[in-house]
Amino acid sequence: MAETGWKTEASLNAVIGGKAAEFMDLHHAQILSPDSYLSLYIKGFDEAKAQWGAQTHRENYERFKNSEIAQKYFALFLKRSYLKHFDEYSRMRPQLEESMIWIGQNKAHYGLFITPTWRKGEWVNDRSEIRHFPKRYWTIGHVLASGLVVDGDEDPIRFADTEAYLAFFKNTLVRASGSPYERAIAQHYIDFVRAAPEPEHVPLLIPEFRYGGKDAKHGYRLDFTIINPFTMEKVGFELSPWSTHGQLKGIKTKTQAEINEEAKANFEKEADKLRAYFKKHGVYALIYTDAQLADIPGLFAEMEKYLSPVDKVQQLDFELLNAFFK
Structure with a gap:
């Protein structure tokens, strides 16, 4: 002094x-x-x-x-x-513009924020509190702490525990898609979370990630997305059965050139979707076709490595640290 x-x-x-x-x-x-x-x-x-x-x-x-x-x-x-x-x-923290995700079907979508705050009639993140968020980002613990929000409604959707969220995930978020493949994967995810030693640390299997956020007309939804809570890296999973993503109808009345042109347009639409997600949101997407969809347990086994991320930051031994300073 x-x-x-x-x-x-x-x-x-x-x-x-x-x-x-x-x-x-x-x-x-x-x-x-x-x-x-x-x-x-x-x-x-x-x-x-x-x-x-x-x-x-x-x-x-x-x-x-x-x-x-x-x-x-x-x-x-x-x-x-x-x-x-x-x-x-x-810890790695998401950029402010990446700290909110809108998911779900049109007219039935929900916002997943980190620190949701209702201001001037809309939901925003409390930027000052993002780094203080007590849970790992984009995990089960995250959604239990933050809840989900509905655009234009100041009352958030809260979940009392992991089971409450899993029920909402299965019966509301995934069921609305109408895809039997998505429902089967959802059940494997639920079993995976229940069996985890620390369920709150399991990354969210985010369904129907909306390309354009809460905008009604936004073009695309990605079937499932997982965000690594330590690196913020995003990986998407697009389920592309031939019956909905490739099969052409009414081909008896079309020329071969017309059939080729329609098939080409379908293929380019899928490719454009995946490029768009990567360019705008940094999501690298994996495509699963009928061959993989025939084996849902095997497909989910590929997902598991993204659901079991490892923190590459070496944790400090605080007992040793305290003894050192004493």
Whole structure:
């Protein structure tokens, strides 16, 4: 305190900690170590003090510059701050525009948000709380915490527990599609969740991901989508039986050229759909045709690896950490 001129430790801590959100993008940055956190802070501090009118930043910088022990305190404070918020800072967070998903059939669609907030007659995310969200993003725990929302209705749909959500998933979200393949996959997913040691950590099997969000006319829906809660990578599953995606009708009255042109148009429509999802939403989609649909257990076995993601960020041993600091 004598070397820096700050009167109390609390005021010194406030000067350091209170600027973190100003110097770093804590909404989106994935920070994997205390050193990275310190480095980002210093970079932001350096840029801030160079701004016009940033006299306070420059004065604070000079105080630290003139005291070696204050510099050590500065670094230690920031590293400890990172460790206190390790789960928040080390996790990958979706970009704001990707933090909401609209799912379901036309006129029966639902919004899956991270921190849904009703403002001025519509649902939005509370951006300031996204990084504090206590559950893994896009998992069973996520939907239990956030619920689902209906466009134009300020009352969210809440689920008391995992079983309540699974019943809604099966009987409302998937049943509406009318596809026996989707219903069969849904039942395998329900069994998978029930058998999981920690059901709330299982990624959501998101049905009918709407390309255009809540817009009534949006063109496409993707049968199922899974989002990795650690990397935010998206993979889609498009079920394409020949009876609904390829078979042509009335061919007896058509020329071979007309048949070829219609088949070509169907093929291009499916390809355009998958490209569109990748370009707009970053979803890489897998296509399953009749050969795979004949073996639903085998198809679901391929899905399971996406439903069992591994966190590649090494978790800290906090008991060892506490002992070290003591």
